[in-house]
Amino acid sequence: MQKCPNCGQTAARTEDWACQWCGYPLLSGSYKKIPKTYRQLKEAKVRKEAKWVAKEKAKREAEEAKERSKREAEEAKRAKEAEERVRKEAELAAKEKAKREAKRAKEAEAKVRKEAELAAKEKAKREAEEAKRAKEAEAKVRKEAELAAKEKAKREAEEAKERSKREAEEAKRAKEAEAKAKREAELAAKEKAKREAEEAKERSKREAEEAKRAKEAEAKAKREAELAPEEKTKREAEEAKEKSKREAEEAKERLKREAEEAKERSKREALEAKRAKEAEAKDKREAELVAEEKAKREAEEVSAELYEGRVELVIPLPVDLYQMKKLEEGLRQIQDLRVVLISGSVDEDTRVIVSVGKPIPLVSVIREMPLVEQVVKRDKDIQVSLKAKL
Helix, strand or coil, X not given: CCECCCCCCECCECCCCEECCCCCECCCCCCCECCCCHHHHHXXXXXXXXXXXXXXXXXXXXXXXXXXXXXXXXXXXXXXXXXXXXXXXXXXXXXXHHHHHHHXXXXXXXXXXXXXXXXXXXXXXXXXXXXXXXXXXXXXXXXXXXXXXXXXXXXXXXXXHHHHHHHHXXXXXXXXXXXXXXXXXXXXXXXXXXXXXXXXXXXXXHHHHHHHHHHHXXXXXXXXXXXXXXXXXXXXXXXXXXHHHHHXXXXXXXXXXXXXXXXHHHHHHHHHHHHHHHHHHHHHHHHHHHHHHHHHHHHXXXXXXXXXXXXXXXXXXXXXXXXXXXXXXXXXXXXXXXXXXXXXXXXXXXXXXXXXXEEECHHHHHHCCCCEEEEEEECCEEEEEECCCC
């Protein structure tokens, strides 16, 4: 069997691709596989050690109690022998006194044995309660750490969702404002054209009425000329005809001028609307350029930030083992950087803890790696997204 490159022990690979002894990631498929995760093995080991400690402690206490009982038995035996010697030596003494002393010694022995048993039971009970409290505290700390990690992930997801929502709303409002301005400009142009058409129509109507009145005056003059002398009639008819012709030409010229003025106004208004639209598009482009420049500056500031000491890299799911191995090799090639620990599983993000000896622009350095798609700073951690494997 192969040895772990971290702890040096002959190791097998767990279900989450880690060393069974130290939890170091084993990316090679040549290791023997164990149908358990590193966490399950660790918990089983802790339970086994706790059980062994409790068993060893109980065994020690039983041996001590046995030793105490043995000592007490020896002492009782010696006391009995002494009592026998005293009884033999004091055969002449009163038997009643010897009987009372033997009874007192037996009662004292029973009392001492009972007190020792009670003390041993009380001690075992206290130690069991302390072990239970320690186990509960460990479970509580583990649960609180899991809840904190979940809460942090949830909070980051909500913040990202809120940012995306705000950006989408701003883009929607900008688009709606642009559409509204366009509609208002079109409505204003249509309203103006309609107004000018109505005014031109009204002027044409007035001029037609004036032409009609002139024609009627001409006809009236003609009728009057027929009643007057021939010369006067002829002259007045010519004058009326000349006057009507002049008025018709003037009306025609006036209509032509007004039509040209209306056409010129429409042309100017269309040009102004076009300029307004171009100015709006220009403002939009400038705003986009300012936003891009700001994002670029912020990215450059993050890239230029220097890191030193212990830094945690987060690689979000899904993670390809081959890419992960290549990333580890790339990190180990960075000067003044040491990979301390790699942890993760099939249902959790992979975390890489590195130690940076001298201040370096770590974000910029990682971003230049070929297999890295995106590098984003998240609070104190750095999130590294790898390119999808083709």
